[in-house]
Amino acid sequence: MSRIKSIISHKCPKCENGDVYEKENLFSFGKMNETCPSCNYKFEIEPGFFYGAMYVTYGLTIGEAIATYVISQFFIESVYTLIALIFCSLIILAPINFKFSRVIWMYIFTSSKSTI
Secondary structure, eight states, X not given: OOHHHHHHTTXXXXXXXXXXXXXXXXXXXXXXXXXXXXXXXXXXXXXXGGGGHHHHHHHHHHHHHHHHHHHHTTTOOOHHHHHHHHHHHHHHHHHHHHHHHHHHHHHHHXXXXXXO
């Protein structure tokens, strides 16, 4: 399984088999497993490890805001409506960003089983 596919499906960064989150619901924050159910890899390497994931969340949020602006500027003429649309889209996508930022952060600091 490729690394990108594993990130999208929220798989363990070490074995790429076990799930990072207990239940997969796209628009909920979900409960994160403490260890991988497959290889018993501990996800939170040290206390406060996931504070750095805020930087990933920031990048994802900026990218989504720019994409929303570029797509909707052709359909919406009011600046206030455009700002409200961007704000609402970011609120809706917050749980998705939360999950992806943690998984991406783990993948940055973990080498997989298939390192070259």
